[in-house]
Amino acid sequence: MEDYVSVDSDDDYDYLYYDDGTEDGGDSDRLEFAETKADADSQSVNVKVITRESLLAAQREDLRKVMDVLSLKEHHARSLLIHYRWDVNQLLSGLVEKGKDKLYAEVGVTILEHRDLVSSNFSSSKAKKSTVLCEICFEKVPTNVATTMDCGHVFCNTCWTKHFIVKIKGGQSRRIRCMAHKCNSICDEEKIRMLVSTRDPILAEKFDRFLLESYIEDNKKVKWCPSTPHCGNALRIDDCNLCEVECACGLKFCFKCSSEAHSPCSCQMWELWSQKCRDESETVNWITVNTKPCPKCLKPVEKNGGCNHVHCICGQHFCWHCGRPDKFHGGYHSCGRYTEDEQKTRNAKRDLQRYMHYYDRYKAHKHSSELESKLQKTMKKKMSELEAREITSKDYSWATEGLNRLFRSRQILSYSYPFAYYMFGDIFGSEMTKQEKVIKQHLFEDQQQQLEAHVERLSSFLEAPFNEYPDNEVITLRMEIINFSTVVDKLCRKLYECIENDLLGCLTRTSQSIAPYMSNGMDKASEVTDCKGL
Amino acid sequence: MIDFARVQKELQECGKDVEGSGIRVAPKSDATLARLVGTIPGPIGTPYEGGVFQIDITLPDGYPFEPPKMQFSTKVWHPNISSQSGAICLDILKDQWSPALTLKTALLSVQALLSAPEPDDPQDAVVAKQYLKDYQTFISTARYWTETFAKTSSRGIEEKVQKLVEMGFPEAQARTTLESVGGDENLALEKLCSG
Ligand SMILES: [Zn+2]
Ligand SMILES: [Zn+2]
Ligand SMILES: [Zn+2]
Ligand SMILES: [Zn+2]
Ligand SMILES: [Zn+2]
Ligand SMILES: [Zn+2]
Ligand SMILES: [Zn+2]
Ligand SMILES: [Zn+2]
Numbered sequence: 001m002e003d004y005v006s007v008d009s010d011d012d013y014d015y016l017y018y019d020d021g022t023e024d025g026g027d028s029d030r031l032e033f034a035e036t037k038a039d040a041d042s043q044s045v046n047v048k049v050i051t052r053e054s055l056l057a058a059q060r061e062d063l064r065k066v067m068d069v070l071s072l073k074e075h076h077a078r079s080l081l082i083h084y085r086w087d088v089n090q091l092l093s094g095l096v097e098k099g100k101d102k103l104y105a106e107v108g109v110t111i112l113e114h115r116d117l118v119s120s121n122f123s124s125s126k127a128k129k130s131t132v133l134c135e136i137c138f139e140k141v142p143t144n145v146a147t148t149m150d151c152g153h154v155f156c157n158t159c160w161t162k163h164f165i166v167k168i169k170g171g172q173s174r175r176i177r178c179m180a181h182k183c184n185s186i187c188d189e190e191k192i193r194m195l196v197s198t199r200d201p202i203l204a205e206k207f208d209r210f211l212l213e214s215y216i217e218d219n220k221k222v223k224w225c226p227s228t229p230h231c232g233n234a235l236r237i238d239d240c241n242l243c244e245v246e247c248a249c250g251l252k253f254c255f256k257c258s259s260e261a262h263s264p265c266s267c268q269m270w271e272l273w274s275q276k277c278r279d280e281s282e283t284v285n286w287i288t289v290n291t292k293p294c295p296k297c298l299k300p301v302e303k304n305g306g307c308n309h310v311h312c313i314c315g316q317h318f319c320w321h322c323g324r325p326d327k328f329h330g331g332y333h334s335c336g337r338y339t340e341d342e343q344k345t346r347n348a349k350r351d352l353q354r355y356m357h358y359y360d361r362y363k364a365h366k367h368s369s370e371l372e373s374k375l376q377k378t379m380k381k382k383m384s385e386l387e388a389r390e391i392t393s394k395d396y397s398w399a400t401e402g403l404n405r406l407f408r409s410r411q412i413l414s415y416s417y418p419f420a421y422y423m424f425g426d427i428f429g430s431e432m433t434k435q436e437k438v439i440k441q442h443l444f445e446d447q448q449q450q451l452e453a454h455v456e457r458l459s460s461f462l463e464a465p466f467n468e469y470p471d472n473e474v475i476t477l478r479m480e481i482i483n484f485s486t487v488v489d490k491l492c493r494k495l496y497e498c499i500e501n502d503l504l505g506c507l508t509r510t511s512q513s514i515a516p517y518m519s520n521g522m523d524k525a526s527e528v529t530d531c532k533g534l
Numbered sequence: 535m536i537d538f539a540r541v542q543k544e545l546q547e548c549g550k551d552v553e554g555s556g557i558r559v560a561p562k563s564d565a566t567l568a569r570l571v572g573t574i575p576g577p578i579g580t581p582y583e584g585g586v587f588q589i590d591i592t593l594p595d596g597y598p599f600e601p602p603k604m605q606f607s608t609k610v611w612h613p614n615i616s617s618q619s620g621a622i623c624l625d626i627l628k629d630q631w632s633p634a635l636t637l638k639t640a641l642l643s644v645q646a647l648l649s650a651p652e653p654d655d656p657q658d659a660v661v662a663k664q665y666l667k668d669y670q671t672f673i674s675t676a677r678y679w680t681e682t683f684a685k686t687s688s689r690g691i692e693e694k695v696q697k698l699v700e701m702g703f704p705e706a707q708a709r710t711t712l713e714s715v716g717g718d719e720n721l722a723l724e725k726l727c728s729g
Pocket of ligand 4: 254255256257258259262266267270
């Protein structure tokens with residue numbers, strides 16, 4: 001009887017593994033872990049990006065650890081790791097706790113202690129017993145077309161193959177059990193691969209991919225990047241309960257809920273908000289935020305920069321948020337505040353208005369940050385013009401850092417509106433007394449408005465055509481930008497602290513939390529794109 | 535894609551031991567082996583004793599690598615069987631199915647389920663609650679249902695004819711066959727199936 005286990009290597013599935021070099025584990029540059037740590041912040045975590053190419057290497061690293069410590073075959077190590085969601089340490093402590101035999105039985109790992117003996121017994125009895133009755137198809141088949149699994153159960157190859165195909169198609173590649181009733185043993189993946197590939201090579205490839213992807217899908221510490229179209233990356237983070245990360249492809253996302261980065265809005269609030277936006281956009285057609293009528297001449301005015309104060313061709317300045325004529329360009333204003341009088345309208349209308357109030361501001365800041373990203377280009381131009389001049393300082397980090405501060409704080413402002421919508425709305429607001437709610441809402445809005453005003457100022461400074469300024473004015477502007485950047489940073493941190501401790505912390509029925517404030521932006525899972533090289 | 539050769543062998547194998555086990559499996563019609571009817575006697579010493587229970591069996595394309603679908607067509611009062619639809623909550627009909635099991639072994643498991651209900655994992659919450667809170671009432675209800683729905687003699691001839699018609703047999707043929715076997719539904723079915 002030819003047991004497939006004795007067939008040690010077959011070209012059909014060698015493609016799965018790296019060439020010779022990697023097998024001995026010495027080829028470390030194959031491990032494409034681009035490892036970076038966010039600089040200043042103490043909160044920063046270790047983020048690695050796993051590309052499709054390095055997925056196998058990352059998985060092999062964990063497999064090898066378990067195979068070495070327990071001297072197991074790869075498919076046994078894999079079964080154990082899948083059982084423990086790819087947490088090697090938990091697996092090892094589970095082993096100490098339960099003991100080898102109990103754990104192996106639980107997971108379905110069957111070890112043949114004396115494989116040589118068994119197979120030699122088989123070959124000696126081969127002459128006597130050349131057929132075997134397959135208990136699945138009830139056919140007598142020659143032993144050379146039957147396969148024995150680790151558990152000792154033998155069935156014909158046709159039946160095994162059909163069984164594997166049903167399981168793989170049913171999405172159960174990670175745990176294909178033996179066909180015998182009540183046999184918990186996991187089938188040898190090499191035998192599965194071998195049998196399936198002769199019948200359906202494409203499915204055999206899929207099987208390999210499923211096994212590979214289990215490393216990500218069953219792994220607590222690893223998440224696919226949610227980009228569409230998918231960039232092919234997954235990120236691995238050690239020790240993160242709630243944080244936001246940036247993939248090598250540039251997408252920033254929440255590691256907890258896999259949606260776009262949404263702090264200082266909590267995951268639950270963000271989910272509610274996204275759902276609401278989808279629902280509302282179907283029924284109400286007011287999401288045209290690209291133009292607004294001028295309060296003086298009523299012509300539609302398009303927003304042409306990140307600043308929320310717009311200029312109509314008639315000469316009128318007005319606030320993009322509220323449409324109020326406002327002649328102090330960049331001045332402090334409080335239109336992001338929601339006044340109680342607006343609440344006096346009837347319920348349905350009130351709810352819609354309330355939503356629109358928050359939605360408008362949420363969208364306006366989003367829109368601003370999109371427009372401001374164009375600033376990057378003009379900024380580069382302005383700086384190169386300055387560089388051509390004879391000026392004392394050639395350091396323009398104040399401009400690029402100011403710009404980055406602006407981008408980050410715009411995002412924060414934007415997401416602070418859905419947060420406020422839910423925090424002080426019916427769902428979560430009911431967890432506070434009315435008086436408590438009023439006090440907290442004021443506390444929050446004061447901080448939000450203060451931040452908003454400073455962000456608008458920062459935006460206007462950065463929009464200034466300073467490349468045309470005389471040297472002394474450039475120096476003054478530089479000071480303003482540095483000062484405002486510092487203040488905006490502090491205000492953002494304060495806002496996060498206020499939300500986490502004073503607001504979400506007081507909710508009693510639900511437990512909400514936000515990712516910690518990252519002064520220097522999110523942890524990136526690749527080489528940091530150098531802002532100085534803009 | 536159903537392995538009909540195996541189903542054939544299963545039917546033959548099962549037919550050899552009807553006397554011993556009381557378990558029968560027969561095709562619903564001559565047209566296909568994918569739809570079958572299983573019959574199990576109620577276990578002795580249970581409120582189901584004396585009843586004969588019919589189970590609709592549908593074989594999925596992947597049979598025997600996928601579990602057969604089974605559902606009581608005889609109404610039964612049991613915590614793990616829906617009193618409304620006859621749906622059965624049994625692990626071997628779901629994730630614990632193994633291709634090494636057969637229709638007969640599956641029906642034996644269903645029969646064993648009648649003897650040993652698992653009210654903690656109920657299919658019918660009302661029945662399960664009664665089983666746990668008021669066992670005596672449960673027993674008498676189950677017995678009453680057995681008397682009413684699972685006993686051949688208690689069922690009117692018209693109802694049996696109707697049932698056979700629903701299975702796809704011509705009404706006249708169903709009636710004469712039923713009369714020829716003295717009103718025994720199962721015998722009539724077997725006779726109709728064997729042609
Ligand atoms: Zn077979
Ligand atoms: Zn086995
Ligand atoms: Zn990505
Ligand atoms: Zn989230
Ligand atoms: Zn105008
Ligand atoms: Zn402006
Ligand atoms: Zn304004
Ligand atoms: Zn306003």
